[in-house]
Amino acid sequence: MPDNKLTVGLAQIAPAWLNRAATLDKVVAWISDAAQQGCNLVAFGEALVPGYPFWVERTEGAAFESDLQKSLFAHYVSQGVCIEDGDLDLVCEAARSHGIAVYLGIMERAANRGGHSLYCSMVFIDAAGKICSVHRKLMPTHEERLVWAIGDGNGLRTHKLGPFTVGGLNCWENWLPLPRAALYAQGEDLHVAIWPGNRRNTEDITRFIARESRSYVVSVSGLMRREDIDPALPHSDLLIETADDLMANGGSCVAGPDGNWLLEPVTGEEGLSVVEIDHARVLEERHSLDVVGHYSRPDVTRLVVNRKRQTTAEFLDDPVAD
Numbered sequence: 001m002p003d004n005k006l007t008v009g010l011a012q013i014a015p016a017w018l019n020r021a022a023t024l025d026k027v028v029a030w031i032s033d034a035a036q037q038g039c040n041l042v043a044f045g046e047a048l049v050p051g052y053p054f055w056v057e058r059t060e061g062a063a064f065e066s067d068l069q070k071s072l073f074a075h076y077v078s079q080g081v082c083i084e085d086g087d088l089d090l091v092c093e094a095a096r097s098h099g100i101a102v103y104l105g106i107m108e109r110a111a112n113r114g115g116h117s118l119y120c121s122m123v124f125i126d127a128a129g130k131i132c133s134v135h136r137k138l139m140p141t142h143e144e145r146l147v148w149a150i151g152d153g154n155g156l157r158t159h160k161l162g163p164f165t166v167g168g169l170n171c172w173e174n175w176l177p178l179p180r181a182a183l184y185a186q187g188e189d190l191h192v193a194i195w196p197g198n199r200r201n202t203e204d205i206t207r208f209i210a211r212e213s214r215s216y217v218v219s220v221s222g223l224m225r226r227e228d229i230d231p232a233l234p235h236s237d238l239l240i241e242t243a244d245d246l247m248a249n250g251g252s253c254v255a256g257p258d259g260n261w262l263l264e265p266v267t268g269e270e271g272l273s274v275v276e277i278d279h280a281r282v283l284e285e286r287h288s289l290d291v292v293g294h295y296s297r298p299d300v301t302r303l304v305v306n307r308k309r310q311t312t313a314e315f316l317d318d319p320v321a322d
Contacts, residue, residue, distance in 0.1 A: 003163065004280050005163070005279070006041065006161065006162045006163065006190070006279070007276050008039060008040070008041050008218055008277060009034035009037065009039035009041065009043070009272050009273070010043060010218060010252040010266075010273040011027075011031075011220065011272050012045070012220065012221055012269075012273065013027075013044065013222065013223060014222060014223040014224055014248075015050060015051040015222065015224075015228070016050075016228075016230070017224065017228045018050050018233055019079060020049060020079040020087065023050050023051065024090060025090075027048070027091055027104065028091060028094045030042070031091070031094040031098060031100060031102060032094060034100060034272055035098035035100045037274050039274060040100060040127070040161065040162060041100065041103070041161060042101075042102055042103075043103040043168075044103065045105050045195055045196060045220055045223075046170050046171045046194040046195050047107055047196055049104065049105070050079040050080070051222075052197075052248070053076060053144065053147045054243065054247050055072055055239055056143040056144075056146055058242035059072075059235075059238060059239075059242055061147070068235060068238075071235065072234060076118065077109065077116060079107075080106075080107045080108060081107060081108050082108075082109040082111060082115065083123075085111075088104075088131065091104060092125055092131065093129060095125045095127060095128075095129045099127045101126050101127045102123075103122060103125075103168055103192050103194065103220070104122075104123045104125070105121070105123075105194045106122075106123055107119070107121070107148075108120075108121040108134065110136070110149075112311050113312070118147065118149060119136040119148065119149050120136065120140060120144070120171075121136050121137070121155070122137075122155065122168055122170050126159065133155045134154070134155050135151070135155025135156065135157070135170070136151025136154070137150075137170040138179060139173060141171065141172045152306075153182075153307045154307050156179060156183065161190070164216075164277075164282075165186065165188050166188065166191075166192060167183035167188040167190075167191060168183075168194065169191075169194075170194055171193075171196065171201070174193045180209065180213070181303050182305045184215075184291055187292075188215060189213075189214075189257075190215060191209055191210075191215050191216070191217045192218045193205070193206065193209070193217060193218070193220070194219075194220050194221075195221040195251065196221065196222050196224070196248050197221035197222040197223050197249060197251060198221065199251035200251070203253065205219075206219045206254075207255045207260075210255035210256060210257055210259045211258070211259035214282065214289050214290065214291075215282060216254065216277050216281075218275075221250045221251045221252045222248055222250075223270055224247040224248035225246055225247070226240060226246075226247070229243060246268070249267045249268055250266055250269070251265040251266070252265065252266050252273060253265040253266065254273075254275045256277075256281055257281050257284075257286075258281070258285055263275050
């Protein structure tokens with residue numbers, strides 16, 4: 001890559017909804033496509049593998065002890081991603097073989113939390129195929145709380161990528177000032193925001209974060225249509241009946257560090273958008289505002305971030321005897 005430049009791909013795709021293996025196959029294919037188009041980084045939408053829980057608000061998801069909701073949740077968990085079991089191995093191999101970094105939204109079955117709850121996680125895989133961070137969404141939004149667990153600060157990390165320092169957040173946690181500040185404090189100048197999909201979510205906040213941080217902001221959304229519901233899914237008749245023709249219309253976009261569009265929101269279709277970004281523009285815009293540098297007052301206000309991975313038990317065992 002040129003010394004100051006980076007090529008970023010925004011993979012706006014629909015999942016093979018609620019099917020982990022088929023969705024991962026699709027992700028691997030789009031990683032290959034992004035690499036062939038010269039991308040150094042490709043990003044995918046929130047909860048893409050195996051998909052966003054669109055049924056919850058349409059099927060009385062808050063009903064307590066509902067056999068329907070239990071059945072759908074059980075299927076959802078069964079299709080979740082267990083990193084420790086190697087579920088992302090093919091994605092890591094694709095990143096390594098193509099020499100491309102990846103941000104991917106998954107529903108994580110976290111082994112260190114028992115494996116039976118789902119965390120909305122944003123995974124960063126470097127160009128060597130190594131999983132460098134797994135950020136579990138700090139606070140699920142609205143109906144998401146009926147099927148997702150609450151994450152922690154372990155994944156509030158940035159990564160060097162060419163001339164840039166990249167970090168990211170899931171969906172509405174991009175609105176949270178303190179998690180954004182935690183990433184800014186680590187030198188972030190390329191922010192990746194991932195979304196399940198809808199222009200109404202991305203068109204304002206993308207430019208706002210760019211203006212606040214004087215960074216590039218890449219918002220990547222998924223897509224979801226009624227036609228993406230597999231008739232083989234449990235309760236598929238009800239899922240199809242209650243779905244809209246278009247439940248997530250995309251809205252992937254890129255803003256420069258001055259807040260102006262490099263890619264206006266793209267809606268209604270799958271596709272790979274490719275944008276080249278220049279780190280020199282970050283330096284120019286930091287001249288008047290650097291929120292953790294010359295325009296900060298750490299003697300007055302500072303942020304404490306707990307990045308310890310949260311678990312429910314800590315075992316203080318003696319070594320196991322042979």
